[in-house]
Amino acid sequence: MAGKSLKLYGLQHLDILRRYRDIPDRALHDMRVVGQVLPFRVNNYVLDELIDWAEPDEDPFYRLTMLDRHMLDSADFDALERAMRVGGSAPVEVTAAIHRRFNPHPGRQMTMNMPELGGSGVSGLQHKYAETCLVFPASGQTCAAYCSFCFRWPQFIGNRDLRMATDESQRFVAYIKVHKEISDVLLTGGDPLIMRASVLRRYLLPLLGADLAHVTTIRIGTKMLGFWPYRFTTDDDADDLIALLEEVVRSGRHLAIMLHISHPRELETAAARRAVQRLLSTGAVLRSQSPVVRGVNDDARIWQELWSREVRQGIVPYYMFVLRDTGPRAFFEVPLARALEIYRGGIRQVSGLARSARGPIMSTDMGKVAVDGVADVGGTRSFVLSYVQARVSDWVKRPFFARFDDSATWIDGLQPLSSSDRMFLARPEPVVARIHH
Numbered sequence: 001m002a003g004k005s006l007k008l009y010g011l012q013h014l015d016i017l018r019r020y021r022d023i024p025d026r027a028l029h030d031m032r033v034v035g036q037v038l039p040f041r042v043n044n045y046v047l048d049e050l051i052d053w054a055e056p057d058e059d060p061f062y063r064l065t066m067l068d069r070h071m072l073d074s075a076d077f078d079a080l081e082r083a084m085r086v087g088g089s090a091p092v093e094v095t096a097a098i099h100r101r102f103n104p105h106p107g108r109q110m111t112m113n114m115p116e117l118g119g120s121g122v123s124g125l126q127h128k129y130a131e132t133c134l135v136f137p138a139s140g141q142t143c144a145a146y147c148s149f150c151f152r153w154p155q156f157i158g159n160r161d162l163r164m165a166t167d168e169s170q171r172f173v174a175y176i177k178v179h180k181e182i183s184d185v186l187l188t189g190g191d192p193l194i195m196r197a198s199v200l201r202r203y204l205l206p207l208l209g210a211d212l213a214h215v216t217t218i219r220i221g222t223k224m225l226g227f228w229p230y231r232f233t234t235d236d237d238a239d240d241l242i243a244l245l246e247e248v249v250r251s252g253r254h255l256a257i258m259l260h261i262s263h264p265r266e267l268e269t270a271a272a273r274r275a276v277q278r279l280l281s282t283g284a285v286l287r288s289q290s291p292v293v294r295g296v297n298d299d300a301r302i303w304q305e306l307w308s309r310e311v312r313q314g315i316v317p318y319y320m321f322v323l324r325d326t327g328p329r330a331f332f333e334v335p336l337a338r339a340l341e342i343y344r345g346g347i348r349q350v351s352g353l354a355r356s357a358r359g360p361i362m363s364t365d366m367g368k369v370a371v372d373g374v375a376d377v378g379g380t381r382s383f384v385l386s387y388v389q390a391r392v393s394d395w396v397k398r399p400f401f402a403r404f405d406d407s408a409t410w411i412d413g414l415q416p417l418s419s420s421d422r423m424f425l426a427r428p429e430p431v432v433a434r435i436h437h
């Protein structure tokens with residue numbers, strides 16, 4: 001079948017938007033300014049098939065991918081604009097200061113989860129929970145379009161100090177080999193499925209060897225279904241990719257494709273529907289996860305439709321996340337109390353099969369914290385919280401409490417209800433996973 005070719009558009013191609021809408025010069029200028037610090041990329045599928053140009057300002061995908069001056073505070077915006085007047089683009093000292101304020105590594109992932117092998121760090125690897133290891137393939141640290149809220153934005157801005165990626169020697173394989181407690185390996189990014197099938201093979205095949213028999217599950221995190229579904233159908237190496245996924249399944253490993261799906265419309269296009277069928281034909285299990293994002297999907301009806309549609313198309317609803325504490329968070333964030341309302345509003349209207357979705361979940365330094373509800377505890381209105389996944393495994397599913405606060409948007413804005421709740425909310429000292437061989 002003849003396919004569409006992926007065309008990527010960055011900041012230098014902003015004028016292309018004029019083909020789709022009447023956009024004032026001022027709006028394009030603002031995007032250029034914000035684009036000095038936040039990555040921008042769209043493609044021909046997002047523009048032609050996903051965004052509804054009848055009402056772009058109300059469109060979730062327009063909001064998801066385009067830049068807006070309110071993503072920056074006005075002092076930062078003005079500083080960038082002034083600097084651009086002089087040199088055309090903002091100098092690195094101006095952009096670096098803003099990047100630092102954007103908290104490039106929430107969860108202190110550069111210091112807390114970076115493992116060591118033989119006395120030196122293994123780049124492109126994170127080992128936070130005993131059984132799960134994250135691999136950031138060097139060639140997969142980009143995406144077919146960028147979500148402007150992305151918590152992985154340091155991967156895209158070309159700053160090597162902020163970026164996580166494997167080195168050429170693939171030491172991550174040696175690390176996993178000696179860590180027999182690792183049962184799950186997650187390839188993540190960016191988007192690992194942006195890699196050619198031949199490159200992805202170099203990451204997947206070593207994991208299938210007899211010396212890594214303890215790795216029983218391979219997960220691949222991707223938004224290709226939403227941003228470029230032709231990756232699985234008509235790209236020139238789509239058949240090779242599908243064959244590779246089949247090979248993983250044939251090896252006896254559980255293969256989970258972790259789909260980032262922000263909105264049900266991502267599943268509605270003909271290209272996306274075909275892509276889901278092809279992925280399912282490999283024997284992989286498709287699971288979905290996404291943060292709740294203001295202006296994109298902060299409505300219970302959207303999640304109800306999303307989860308129901310996922311089940312109909314063969315995808316298992318998995319996580320609704322709270323936006324992480326990084327990047328232009330103030331622009332997109334949804335308070336925890338509101339996120340809980342949205343989750344409850346959606347989940348109570350779907351069938352039992354769609355209630356596999358857990359949420360709202362904060363992925364924090366200490367683990368994944370679920371906001372389970374709001375209750376009166378000893379006369380004080382409180383959030384009921386629990387760890388779904390924790391560095392301290394004994395904390396999992398132990399309820400704890402924080403004072404209700406309808407403006408809190410992250411765990412660091414919560415006050416423990418009593419002294420026994422304090423430890424669950426405290427930040428740990430950085431530790432580095434260590435092994436010497």
Ligand code: SF4
Nearest residue numbers: 143146147150190223
């Ligand atoms: S697809 Fe994922 S990694 Fe890529 S920009 Fe969006 S949130 Fe970030």
